[in-house]
Amino acid sequence: AKDFSWVEFSINPKAKWHDGKPITVDDVVFTFTILPEKGDPSFKIALEQLKSVEKTGKNRVLFTFSQSNLRKLPLLVAQIPILPSHFWDGEKNALDKSTLVPPLGSGPYKVSNVNQGRSITYERVKDYWAKDLPVNRGMYNFDVVDFQTFRDSTVALEGIKAGRYDVREENISRNWATAYDTPAARDGRLLKQFIPHKLPTGNQAFVINSERYPDRRVREALGLAFDFDWTNRVIFFGAYSQNSSFFQNTEFAAQGLPSKAELKLLEPFRDQLPPELFTTAYEAPSTEQKKTTIRDNLLKAQKLLNDAGYIIKDGVRVHKDTGEPLTASILYYEPSFNRVFMPMINNLKRLGIPTHIKTVEIAQYQLLMDAKDYDISIMWYNNGVFFPGMEQKSYWSCETAQVKGSPNYAKACHPALDALTKKLEAADDIDELRTTAHALDRVLLWEHYTIPQYHISGFRLIHWDKFNKPKRPPSYSIGMTTWWMKKEGEQAVPSAAEAAPATTTEEAE
Numbered sequence: 365a366k367d368f369s370w371v372e373f374s375i376n377p378k379a380k381w382h383d384g385k386p387i388t389v390d391d392v393v394f395t396f397t398i399l400p401e402k403g404d405p406s407f408k409i410a411l412e413q414l415k416s417v418e419k420t421g422k423n424r425v426l427f428t429f430s431q432s433n434l435r436k437l438p439l440l441v442a443q444i445p446i447l448p449s450h451f452w453d454g455e456k457n458a459l460d461k462s463t464l465v466p467p468l469g470s471g472p473y474k475v476s477n478v479n480q481g482r483s484i485t486y487e488r489v490k491d492y493w494a495k496d497l498p499v500n501r502g503m504y505n506f507d508v509v510d511f512q513t514f515r516d517s518t519v520a521l522e523g524i525k526a527g528r529y530d531v532r533e534e535n536i537s538r539n540w541a542t543a544y545d546t547p548a549a550r551d552g553r554l555l556k557q558f559i560p561h562k563l564p565t566g567n568q569a570f571v572i573n574s575e576r577y578p579d580r581r582v583r584e585a586l587g588l589a590f591d592f593d594w595t596n597r598v599i600f601f602g603a604y605s606q607n608s609s610f611f612q613n614t615e616f617a618a619q620g621l622p623s624k625a626e627l628k629l630l631e632p633f634r635d636q637l638p639p640e641l642f643t644t645a646y647e648a649p650s651t652e653q654k655k656t657t658i659r660d661n662l663l664k665a666q667k668l669l670n671d672a673g674y675i676i677k678d679g680v681r682v683h684k685d686t687g688e689p690l691t692a693s694i695l696y697y698e699p700s701f702n703r704v705f706m707p708m709i710n711n712l713k714r715l716g717i718p719t720h721i722k723t724v725e726i727a728q729y730q731l732l733m734d735a736k737d738y739d740i741s742i743m744w745y746n747n748g749v750f751f752p753g754m755e756q757k758s759y760w761s762c763e764t765a766q767v768k769g770s771p772n773y774a775k776a777c778h779p780a781l782d783a784l785t786k787k788l789e790a791a792d793d794i795d796e797l798r799t800t801a802h803a804l805d806r807v808l809l810w811e812h813y814t815i816p817q818y819h820i821s822g823f824r825l826i827h828w829d830k831f832n833k834p835k836r837p838p839s840y841s842i843g844m845t846t847w848w849m850k851k852e853g854e855q856a857v858p859s860a861a862e863a864a865p866a867t868t869t870e871e872a873e
Contacts, residue, residue, distance in 0.1 A: 369432040371441065375423040380493045381448050382474050389419040394449035396427075396441075402460040405769035409758040410440055433790045436753030446470070472504040485510045502834070505848040515725075517700050524826055525554070531827040531844065536700060537603035540824050553829050560822040562839040566746035567610040569814035570694075575765075575775040576739055580638065581672040583812035585665035586692065586740070589711035590815050593652040599703055604818035608648045610745055610808050612819055616752055616801035618809070620645050629787065629803045633780035641810040648816045658711060665715055681716035692719040695738040697729040734769040743773050743814070751794075752801050757785040760808065774813040781807060 365371070379387040396417045399407040414437075415430040427441055451468040452459050466475035472495065473486035486509045494500055512529050514520035521539055524532040525546055534540045540556075548554035570590065572583050592606045609617035622630060622642065630637065651658050674681045674690050681690040692712060694705050705721050712719040724732065732738055745759065755771075757764070762777035764770040784804040791797035808814075823842050831847045838846070 365432075367432040368429070368435055368438060370426060370428045371438040372420065372424060372426045373442070375425070376494075377423055378493050379470065381451075381468055381470050382489060383468060385448070385450065387446060387448075387470055389421075389423065389425045391446050391449050392425045393417050393419065394452075395444065395447045398447070398452070398459055399444070402458075405767055406758060406771060407444075409764055409767070409770060410754060413437060413754075414441070431790070433792060434754065435791070436751070436755075436789065440754060472500070473509060476508075481513060481515075483510060483512045503845050505846075517698065527828065530830060531825070533842070534824040534826055537600040540603065541601040544826060548828075555825075555827055555829055557825045557827075558822050559825055559837060559842065561841070563613070563821070563841075564611065564747060565607075565613040565819035565821060566744055567607050567612055567814065568742070568744045568817045568819060569607065570740050570817065571743040571773045571814050572740055572812070573736060573738055573773075573775055574777075574813055575736070579672045580810075580812050581668040582674070582690070585668040585672075585715065586712070586717075587812055587815040588649050588661040588665040588668075589715065589717075590649065590708045590817075591651055591658045591661070591711065592648065592816075592818060593650055594658065595704060595707060596818065600818070604820050606648050606650065607816035607819055608646065608809075610805050611747065611752060611801060613821060614747075616798060616805070618646065618802040618805040622803070622806060623799065625799045626803045626806070629784065629800060630780070630806070633783070633807075636778070637780060637807065638810045641806055646806065646809045662711060662714055669715065676716045679716060680718065690717050691739075692717055693722045693739045694719065695722045695724070695729065695732060695741045697724055697726045699723055701742070733773060736768075736773060736775055740815075741773070742817075745814075751797060752788060752804075753791075753797075754789045756788055756804065760804075760813075761785050776808075776811070776813050778807070778811065 373392075375387060375389065375392070377386075381387060396411065396414065400411050400414075401408075413429050413431050413434055415428045416426075418426050418428075420426045427438070429437055447459075448468045448470075451457055457463060457465060457467075464478055464480060466478065470493070472489055472492045474489055475484060476487040477483075477485040488504060488507050492504075495504075510529075512523070514523060517536070520532070521543055523529055525544070525548070527548075544554070544556050546554060549556060570587075572586060574583065577583050577586070596602060596604050596606075611617045618626075621644075627642070630641070634642065649661055650656065651661065669681060669690070673684050675684045676682075677687075682688060683690070694709070696705075702721055702723070709719045709721070722738075733741065747755065758771050760772060760774075760776045760778075760781045762782055764772040765775045765777045781804070784800055784807065788797065788800045788804060791800055809816075825842065830850055832850050833843070833847050837843055
């Protein structure tokens with residue numbers, strides 16, 4: 365519809381499940397009925413504006429929305445994978461119960477083997493119904509794809525060097541800089557390649573549970589204890605750039621002072637927002653850009669804590685009225701991040717805030733994050749390649765703050781955020797969308813729900829010299845679905861990215 369109040373889809377009559385049964389409108393209706401009820405809570409939040417799903421023909425299905433002009437909703441609906449109603453029968457295979465039975469799919473690969481906690485293997489579907497569609501030309505060239513899981517990152521690192529597996533995306537700058545000087549790398553059998561991309565980098569950050577730290581001055585003080593510049597220089601080999609937006613690397617990132625259009629959106633909440641939002645361009649805490657030191661930042665943090673009513677008593681920061689100590693813990697599952705946490709923890713101790721690291725295995729981590737049972741953790745707010753829209757409501761609205769499993773990990777609840785997220789999802793044109801996103805970005809940054817970390821605009825890839833790739837790489841992914849195996853003695857075809865001079869942030873450093 366022109367006002368986005370409905371969207372209708374046609375199902376390709378050739379579409380079928382791996383068991384040979386056709387994909388039907390009934391499967392679509394089943395999917396959008398059961399996911400909000402028994403799926404992850406994010407489905408219920410995302411589909412709350414879905415009014416009805418109905419069959420309009422043998423292979424046609426109509427989605428009607430309870431609100432018009434939600435421009436991202438048709439895209440969201442289109443991205444949700446359809447489930448086979450005859451497989452998820454609620455008895456043998458129930459959507460809300462754990463199972464090791466491989467789920468029935470309809471794509472180019474199907475699960476052939478599961479070694480619980482260790483690996484999952486996919487095999488190519490020989491009679492894949494969509495293999496001859498133009499969109500799939502040149503794709504899915506491997507007969508078998510095996511994903512290996514390592515509980516220890518050091519073991520995983522040694523595994524790629526020993527040839528236990530073929531491809532690894534490296535996300536630790538120290539390893540990228542120092543760990544791959546091996547005979548195989550020196551003679552070209554193990555390749556180390558930085559592949560630039562155009563992906564929005566979002567905002568990787570320490571997320572602060574605002575229910576435990578309701579005063580934004582305290583949250584800002586916690587953020588001043590993280591010295592990005594020192595961390596980047598000493599620990600990360602200068603690989604990263606500092607985040608300063610939730611929409612980093614896009615046109616939706618706020619810059620400078622608010623425009624007149626942004627002020628019109630923000631003015632109704634002036635009394636509930638920090639005055640600096642209206643008068644000062646946001647800058648992430650730095651110890652290099654303005655030639656400040658970490659001591660300067662900690663002195664600023666100390667004043668903020670004093671203003672919030674927290675004083676030093678016997679070396680510990682306590683509230684002057686209640687005597688309650690101010691403490692913190694950082695929850696994460698990856699021990700390699702401890703080297704990032706420790707300098708920040710030492711700075712917090714200098715402020716009189718005892719802080720410790722709580723390292724758990726990943727399943728427990730997910731449970732604690734879903735329950736929002738933590739002080740500080742790490743989150744990557746990634747909006748994908750699309751424009752910001754409905755997902756922001758699930759991240760930041762009062763409606764989702766107390767919902768178990770929702771992505772509102774900060775437990776953010778602010779009238780300005782509620783108004784702006786609603787405005788964002790119903791924006792009529794790109795100018796309104798951009799303006800609203802800028803205003804939302806400013807509120808999130810100045811309310812200090814997170815402590816900005818860092819980003820890099822490229823993939824750091826390690827792989828054995830077994831593959832050929834298209835000459836023109838994709839701009840928004842590694843593109844492994846387009847690779848193919850080299851024949852013995854065959855030379856690799858260099859991609860444009862590999863042939864071009866390196867101009868990445870990391871190599872510039």
